[in-house]
Amino acid sequence: MNDYIGKHIHTLDEKGRVSVPAQFRRQLPREGLFIRKGMEGSLILYPPEKWENVRDGLASLPRNIRKNRDIIREFSQYIRPVNIDGQGRITIPSDLIEISGMTHEIVFIGLLDSIELWAAQRYAGREKEQVSSLEEAIEGIEIDIY
């Protein structure tokens, strides 16, 4: 299983492209990736295997139920396939750039099996309201992360 970890900052150019951090790129294929609207105004980049899991989850929802249809529509609305170009970049669809508030600097955060992308300003703002220290946060959970 892949481990996408760490924080990387790259710049978005006028054509909506960003370099994928080399460390992540080494673990990723050039094709079959998907990017979508994530939580709290971020975007999420899925490697193919992860995307397949997510898709299968969605596909398992019975379509004859209205709420399920709404979930699929809502989800589908902001997800797109992306490829890595010859220079190691992805082009982020313009509507996703807009809803995530990206302008120049983009923060990549590894989430183990997927990758989160943030507009730098938005990420900085969110960081404040987040649990101030990691130590404090992990007191509450039982798993062993030491």
Place this chain on the structure above:
Amino acid sequence: MNDYIGKHIHTLDEKGRVSVPAQFRRQLPREGLFIRKGMEGSLILYPPEKWENVRDGLASLPRNIRKNRDIIREFSQYIRPVNIDGQGRITIPSDLIEISGMTHEIVFIGLLDSIELWAAQRYAGREKEQVSSLEEAIEGIEIDIY
């Protein structure tokens, strides 16, 4: 398996034609597609394989039950074959344009194995009454889509 995913907006011309989003077109054959009246005032575009499933499902309904006959009639009434022309467009039958309220802008939503088409205004209206955010909607379901 195909993944029709994402939202795309295109315009209907005076002849009742719309470009099929290139992303979908790459996964579709030029012939053997079907379009029909869908749920909530939308239309649904089926690729051949999906249509075959749907048709077989219908065909399996016992005809000696009145309700089944009604379902088949209702279904049959508003379904048509469509082809993709040399410019990557489909012509939407005029009665389907009418019942779906299409005028100028059409929203395409990928539903994994089929594609939904909406009159833009109607889609916008529906979106409001729909679960307001994806985050909220998926809290209730068990599948892992993160």
Place this chain on the structure above:
DNA sequence: TTGACAGTGGGAAATTGTGGGATAGAATTG
């Protein structure tokens, strides 16, 4: 110092979306 790699910018080429004319067949009318 040099070579490899990483990140960035920009031009050229291909693709995409859209409008409109031309042609052929169906329908309508005298």
Place this chain on the structure above:
DNA sequence: CAATTCTATCCCACAATTTCCCACTGTCAA
């Protein structure tokens, strides 16, 4: 039954966007 109109389909054209490719810079290690 012929002439005309209408409709649907095919094809050409063009603008705009997207994708592909080449080039430059800076960093790090040998």
